[in-house]
Amino acid sequence: MERLKPPPVRRIAVEREPQVVAPTASPNGTSTPQPSASARMRARRPPVGSVRERMRIESVWLAYGENWVVRDVSLPVRQGEVLGLIGASGSGKTTLLRSLNRLTEVTAGAAQGGQITLDGEEIHGLEVNALRRRVSMVFQQPNPFPMSIFDNVAYALAEQSPPRGRRRRRSAELEHAVNDALRRAGLYEEVAGDLDRSALKLSGGQQQRLCIARALAAQPEVLLLDEPCSALDPISTATIEELIVGLRESVAIVIVTHNLQQAFRVADHVAFMHLGELIEYGPAEQVFDRPAQQRTREYIGGAFG
Amino acid sequence: MSTAAPELRSPPAGLSVRRPPRQSIASWPLLDRAGYLLCWATGIALCLIAVGIVLYMLIKGISYLRPSLLLESPAPSLQQSKAGGFLDPIEGTFLLTAVAIAIAAPIGVALATWLSEYGQSSRLARAVESAVEIIAGTPSVVLAIFGLLVFSQSFLGFLSQNAADGAVTGQSFLTAGAIMALLALPLIVGAAREGLAQIPDRTREASHALGKTRATTIRHVLLPSIRPNIAEGVVLGMGRVIGDTAIVIILLGGTLKTESESGTPILGLLRGTGSTLTNYVYYNSPAGEGNAHEKAYAAAFVLLMIVLALNFAVTRISGGRGRRVDRTGGSWWRLAGAQGLIRRPQPAAGPES
Numbered sequence: 339m340e341r342l343k344p345p346p347v348r349r350i351a352v353e354r355e356p357q358v359v360a361p362t363a364s365p366n367g368t369s370t371p372q373p374s375a376s377a378r379m380r381a382r383r384p385p386v387g388s389v390r391e392r393m394r395i396e397s398v399w400l401a402y403g404e405n406w407v408v409r410d411v412s413l414p415v416r417q418g419e420v421l422g423l424i425g426a427s428g429s430g431k432t433t434l435l436r437s438l439n440r441l442t443e444v445t446a447g448a449a450q451g452g453q454i455t456l457d458g459e460e461i462h463g464l465e466v467n468a469l470r471r472r473v474s475m476v477f478q479q480p481n482p483f484p485m486s487i488f489d490n491v492a493y494a495l496a497e498q499s500p501p502r503g504r505r506r507r508r509s510a511e512l513e514h515a516v517n518d519a520l521r522r523a524g525l526y527e528e529v530a531g532d533l534d535r536s537a538l539k540l541s542g543g544q545q546q547r548l549c550i551a552r553a554l555a556a557q558p559e560v561l562l563l564d565e566p567c568s569a570l571d572p573i574s575t576a577t578i579e580e581l582i583v584g585l586r587e588s589v590a591i592v593i594v595t596h597n598l599q600q601a602f603r604v605a606d607h608v609a610f611m612h613l614g615e616l617i618e619y620g621p622a623e624q625v626f627d628r629p630a631q632q633r634t635r636e637y638i639g640g641a642f643g
Numbered sequence: 644m645s646t647a648a649p650e651l652r653s654p655p656a657g658l659s660v661r662r663p664p665r666q667s668i669a670s671w672p673l674l675d676r677a678g679y680l681l682c683w684a685t686g687i688a689l690c691l692i693a694v695g696i697v698l699y700m701l702i703k704g705i706s707y708l709r710p711s712l713l714l715e716s717p718a719p720s721l722q723q724s725k726a727g728g729f730l731d732p733i734e735g736t737f738l739l740t741a742v743a744i745a746i747a748a749p750i751g752v753a754l755a756t757w758l759s760e761y762g763q764s765s766r767l768a769r770a771v772e773s774a775v776e777i778i779a780g781t782p783s784v785v786l787a788i789f790g791l792l793v794f795s796q797s798f799l800g801f802l803s804q805n806a807a808d809g810a811v812t813g814q815s816f817l818t819a820g821a822i823m824a825l826l827a828l829p830l831i832v833g834a835a836r837e838g839l840a841q842i843p844d845r846t847r848e849a850s851h852a853l854g855k856t857r858a859t860t861i862r863h864v865l866l867p868s869i870r871p872n873i874a875e876g877v878v879l880g881m882g883r884v885i886g887d888t889a890i891v892i893i894l895l896g897g898t899l900k901t902e903s904e905s906g907t908p909i910l911g912l913l914r915g916t917g918s919t920l921t922n923y924v925y926y927n928s929p930a931g932e933g934n935a936h937e938k939a940y941a942a943a944f945v946l947l948m949i950v951l952a953l954n955f956a957v958t959r960i961s962g963g964r965g966r967r968v969d970r971t972g973g974s975w976w977r978l979a980g981a982q983g984l985i986r987r988p989q990p991a992a993g994p995e996s
Contacts, residue, residue, distance in 0.1 A: 439852065441848070441851065441852055444848065444851060466854075467854040467855065467856060468854065469854070470851070470852055470853065470854035471853070471854035474852060474853060474854070475852040477845055477848065477849060477852070479845055481843070481845040481846055481848070481849040482849075483846060483849070483850070483864050483868075484842075484846075484864075484867075484868040485864075485867065485868075493850075493853070493855075493863060493864070494853045498855060498856060498859045549849070552849075552853065553852075553853070556853065556854065
């Protein structure tokens with residue numbers, strides 16, 4: 339396991355790529371050719387405004403039954419930046435993400451050690467549904483409810499029971515809140531004409547943005563994204579990535595992704611997990627360009643090239 | 644997303660188009676061909692039988708059906724011209740069905756919800772499933788006898804018509820409806836469970852992730868989306884209730900007219916006895932004692948029309964089986980598949996990374 343080397347074929351691929359992009363950059367570049375590649379892909383501004391910590395994961399252990407899938411992970415979750423969780427399948431990223439709003443508890447046999455706090459409060463001390471309204475989640479597959487676009491968002495807005503009835507009985511307040519959530523998710527312009535349309539008639543990318551709108555409706559403090567683009571085409575993916583970067587000012591974002599380039603494009607800090615352990619955590623540039631750990635280097639080198 | 648596609652070209656006029664030849668069974672082995680033809684013949688035969696029933700009843704029924712038959716109550720008379728129509732059995736059919744469904748639908752939906760959403764692994768749920776299966780398999784005449792046994796207990800006398808000497812007969816629309824509900828119940832439970840099983844777990848999970856309780860999820864997400872399934876179950880159940888005779892004879896009294904128990908109007912009617920079209924047909928058929936087969940045919944025709952209308956309703960409400968997948972989120976999946984971005988759909992319940 340320790341002496342795993344990336345296969346030579348992939349090495350060649352990594353070295354060849356920058357030559358295509360910037361052939362003149364190689365003579366004076368003494369380090370690995372990755373920085374120039376990353377500079378090309380990382381076309382977004384650094385976070386502006388204050389960055390403050392919303393959640394803290396402290397020596398968290400998570401298990402399903404006797405099977406420990408997250409081992410002693412500590413991470414901060416900050417508003418104003420995007421935290422990317424990367425790692426191979428089975429590394430515990432999704433489980434860690436789900437534990438942040440206690441969605442792991444839905445699975446029988448889930449156990450947790452360590453502490454997760456939201457604004458200094460231990461999340462197990464909070465009422466679970468109140469917590470999930472503050473820390474909401476978007477899943478890998480778009481999962482709109484089989485109802486209208488409006489009702490999808492209105493359902494999320496209400497504490498438990500959404501307001502009943504058709505358009506005539508919708509209050510201006512509710513309408514405003516729904517439109518606002520759709521606008522934040524960048525979906526409003528596309529669907530404004532007919533909010534009574536079934537949400538299932540939307541395209542995959544629109545459905546996923548509706549799910550983000552739904553997750554944003556209750557004004558959460560933290561937004562968890564579990565591979566939100568893996569079922570989408572590149573154009574929808576780009577739209578959603580832009581959206582994620584735009585949202586980080588108002589809500590703390592954690593994103594799990596298998597797509598390293600995506601992690602690189604959207605995340606400000608990146609945590610690399612392997613077999614349940616946190617291997618490396620740091621600013622995205624540092625993790626991708628100058629990984630401190632051998633395993634990070636192997637993972638990024640292998641999958642990046 | 645940019646949905647505005649550029650102007651698409653049509654194929655040029657001279658393009659030679661190759662289409663696969665129509666598949667012929669001539670090349671099949673003899674046995675396969677024989678089997679194929681047998682299937683084909685069976686299908687045709689069934690169609691013919693169905694058309695035959697409808698046509699025969701249509702001709703017989705229309706030739707004997709008079710508007711007066713639908714509007715007059717039956718009367719005990721040996722002369723057919725004075726024996727009246729079958730207004731009361733029609734009323735009885737609808738009333739009994741309404742009572743049965745009013746009992747079966749809420750219980751059935753509740754049972755299905757509990758079985759699917761709460762009781763997945765409990766031993767009690769397995770027991771309930773078996774119980775529902777047993778009820779579904781019990782002949783209705785056995786249920787009727789059992790119902791008579793139960794409802795003729797004196798402490799349940801308020802449900803049924805009482806004889807002059809105060810004896811509890813156990814016969815009324817309420818008691819017959821309650822036992823009829825047992826006929827409809829398995830169908831409603833089955834249809835509702837099927838609907839719930841079609842809803843992917845990620846829909847439930849999405850609701851939980853929004854901070855909704857299980858109860859809220861069921862009430863506002865799951866039940867609204869299985870409404871067509873419930874409707875389907877209800878109509879199938881209604882079909883069973885309308886078609887049953889044994890329970891009507893044993894528990895509804897099978898009286899010629901709808902006879903209300905004295906007292907409050909509506910409760911009195913429900914506690915009264917009566918009959919339905921099925922047992923009117925039976926009594927007036929050549930096999931029965933009424934021996935007025937013209938009326939039997941006319942009544943059978945009306946019965947058939949009611950059942951066909953229900954079948955039509957079921958098809959309309961559920962909108963065909965194939966389309967139902969869409970309601971539960973199949974559309975995006977097909978879309979993703981069409982774009983070649985196939986990832987295996989995984990049940991969202993388990994931890995996955």
